Amino acid sequence: MSIDFPDFPLSITISHMKYVIIIPDGAADLPLEDFDGKTAFQAANIPNTDALAKAGRIGTANTTPQGMPCGSDVCSMSLLGYDPAEYHTGRAPLEAAALGIPLSDTDWIFRVNFVTVIDGNMQDHSAGAITDNEARTLLADFAKEFSLDGVKIYPGVSYRNILIDSSGSRDYSELVTTPPHDVPGEPMKKYLPVGGESAQVLCDIIHRSETIFADHEINATRREIGDAPATHLWPWGQGTKPQMPTFLEKYGIKGAMITAVDLLAGISAFIGWDRLDVPGQTSYHDTDYAAAGTHAIAALDAYDIVCVHVEAPDEASHAADAKTKVAAIESIDQHIVGPIHNALEDRGEPYRILLLPDHYTRVDNRKHHARPVPFLIAGHKMKGAVERTYCEANAEASDLHIEHGHELMEFFLQSGL
Structure with missing residues (x-):
C-alpha cells in the first residue's frame, strides 16, 4: 500500500x-x-x-x-x-556503535562470532552461549598469537565481538560473508569469506583461531561439562559507518x-x-x-x-x-x-x-x-x-x-x- x-x-x-x-x-x-x-x-x-x-x-x-x-x-x-x-551499510557498524567504539568513515567493521564447528560442520552460532568471561579470555589469548596491521578485535557480549580494520590498505567492497546462524549443520568450508584479496585476511583469522582454541583450557572444561566448545572465530556482517x-x-x-x-x-x-x-x-x-x-x-x-x-x-x-x-x-x-x-x-x-x-x-x-x-x-x-x-x-x-x-x-x- x-x-x-x-x-x-x-x-x-x-x-x-x-x-x-x-x-x-x-x-x-x-x-x-x-x-x-x-x-x-x-x-x-x-x-x-x-x-x-x-x-x-x-x-x-x-x-x-x-x-x-x-x-x-x-x-x-x-x-x-x-x-x-x-x-x-552492514550489521557490524551498528553493533560497534552500541559498544561505544569510535569509528572513522574509512574503517571497515565486522561482527565476529565465537562458533562451534564439529566434523567440519557449523553446529552452533554462539558456541553454546559462551559466557562473557570465557569469551574475553579466549579473545585475549587469540590476540597474543595473531596480529595484523590496522586490525583490532573488541570484545562484546557473550559470543558477539567486533573487528575493525582501520588500515586503509584493504578493500572489502567485494567481500561476501555468511552469518553463522544461517547455516546450522552445514559445512563450514562452503561458507568461508570470498571476494577480493582481502577475503584471505578473514580466512586466516578463522583458521588461526581453530589452532589456538583447539586445546585451550576453557574449551577443555566446556567439553567436560557437556557445553559446546568455542572452536573458531567467524567474521561476517561487514560494513562502513552509516549516515x-x-x-x-x-x-x-x-x-x-x-x-x-x-x-x-x-x-x-x-x-x-x-x-x-x-x-x-x-x-x-x-x-x-x-x-x-x-x-x-x-x-x-x-x-x-x-x-x-x-x-x-x-x-x-x-x-x-x-x-x-x-x-x-x-x-x-x-x-x-x-x-x-x-x-x-x-x-x-x-x-x-x-x-x-x-x-x-x-x-x-x-x-x-x-x-x-x-x-x-x-x-x-x-x-x-x-x-x-x-x-x-x-x-x-x-x-x-x-x-x-x-x-x-x-x-x-x-x-x-
Missing part, C-alpha cells in the same frame, strides 16, 4: 501522544509439528496481545526489502522507520530503547535514542521480562516513544527449541504487553502500541525467513473493522499490508491523526 501524509511536521499532531513498540524478535513462524500445525503465536497463551489485536488493527509488513538479507539489522532498521536500501538522521529530526519525537542486544542498541545510537539500563536483560529466556516492562512504563514520563526488544524467541528458534519459543512469547505477553497496556490506560492520555517481530525465525530449520511479519497497532483512533486475535494467519487475512516495511512507522505514528 502507499501512504500519503500531510506536509506539516508530525510533532504538531503527535507530541501529546505516548507510543510503545514491543519487538518479540524472531517470534513469527510457520506451522509446527510440535503444536499440531499451529505456529508458536497460535500455540501460546497470550490474552493481553489478543485483546490488543481485537481492539486495534492487525496486518503485515514486509521488513525485508527485495534483494537484501533477512536479518535483524535490515529488518529492525526497517520497522523503526528507516529504509535499509538507503541507510544500511542516518535522528528519529527526532525525522519524526519529531524523542525515543528510548530497552534491549540486551548490541545491534538494536547500535541502531538506537545512530538514530539518537537513549539505551535504557535495565538490570537482568539477556538474549535468552532467562531474561528479566518483568524488569523490561517496569522500566518501559517508568520511561514514559521522559520519552515520547519507548521500544522494548526481546531476543529470547529468536534464540529459541535458532536452537530449534519450540517449547522455549512459546514460553518466551507468553512471558512477553504477561510481563511486558499486559503491564504496559494497563499503565498507558491509567495515564489517561492518548497512546498507541505497536507489536511485531522483526522477521520470521523458523524452528524447523533454525533460519530466518523473509516473509512479511504480522503486526498489531492498538490505541488512539486505531480500530479495525473485524476483530481478530494475533497470529500470522489472521494478519495475512486482514486488509492492511505494508509493502515497504519502513513506511509502517509513519503509519503507526500518524495514521488517523
Whole structure:
C-alpha cells in the first residue's frame, strides 16, 4: 500500500501522544509439528496481545526489502522507520556503535562470532552461549598469537565481538560473508569469506583461531561439562559507518530503547535514542521480562516513544527449541504487553502500541525467513473493522499490508491523526 501524509511536521499532531513498540524478535513462524500445525503465536497463551489485536488493527509488513538479507539489522532498521536500501551499510557498524567504539568513515567493521564447528560442520552460532568471561579470555589469548596491521578485535557480549580494520590498505567492497546462524549443520568450508584479496585476511583469522582454541583450557572444561566448545572465530556482517538522521529530526519525537542486544542498541545510537539500563536483560529466556516492562512504563514520563526488544524467541528458534519459543512469547505477553497496556490506560492520555517481530525465525530449520511479519497497532483512533486475535494467519487475512516495511512507522505514528 502507499501512504500519503500531510506536509506539516508530525510533532504538531503527535507530541501529546505516548507510543510503545514491543519487538518479540524472531517470534513469527510457520506451522509446527510440535503444536499440531499451529505456529508458536497460535500455540501460546497470550490474552493481553489478543485483546490488543481485537481492539486495534492487525496486518503485515514486509521488513525485508527485495534483494537484501533477512536479518535483524535490515529488518529492525526497517520497522523503526528507516529504509535499509538507503541507510544500511552492514550489521557490524551498528553493533560497534552500541559498544561505544569510535569509528572513522574509512574503517571497515565486522561482527565476529565465537562458533562451534564439529566434523567440519557449523553446529552452533554462539558456541553454546559462551559466557562473557570465557569469551574475553579466549579473545585475549587469540590476540597474543595473531596480529595484523590496522586490525583490532573488541570484545562484546557473550559470543558477539567486533573487528575493525582501520588500515586503509584493504578493500572489502567485494567481500561476501555468511552469518553463522544461517547455516546450522552445514559445512563450514562452503561458507568461508570470498571476494577480493582481502577475503584471505578473514580466512586466516578463522583458521588461526581453530589452532589456538583447539586445546585451550576453557574449551577443555566446556567439553567436560557437556557445553559446546568455542572452536573458531567467524567474521561476517561487514560494513562502513552509516549516515542516518535522528528519529527526532525525522519524526519529531524523542525515543528510548530497552534491549540486551548490541545491534538494536547500535541502531538506537545512530538514530539518537537513549539505551535504557535495565538490570537482568539477556538474549535468552532467562531474561528479566518483568524488569523490561517496569522500566518501559517508568520511561514514559521522559520519552515520547519507548521500544522494548526481546531476543529470547529468536534464540529459541535458532536452537530449534519450540517449547522455549512459546514460553518466551507468553512471558512477553504477561510481563511486558499486559503491564504496559494497563499503565498507558491509567495515564489517561492518548497512546498507541505497536507489536511485531522483526522477521520470521523458523524452528524447523533454525533460519530466518523473509516473509512479511504480522503486526498489531492498538490505541488512539486505531480500530479495525473485524476483530481478530494475533497470529500470522489472521494478519495475512486482514486488509492492511505494508509493502515497504519502513513506511509502517509513519503509519503507526500518524495514521488517523
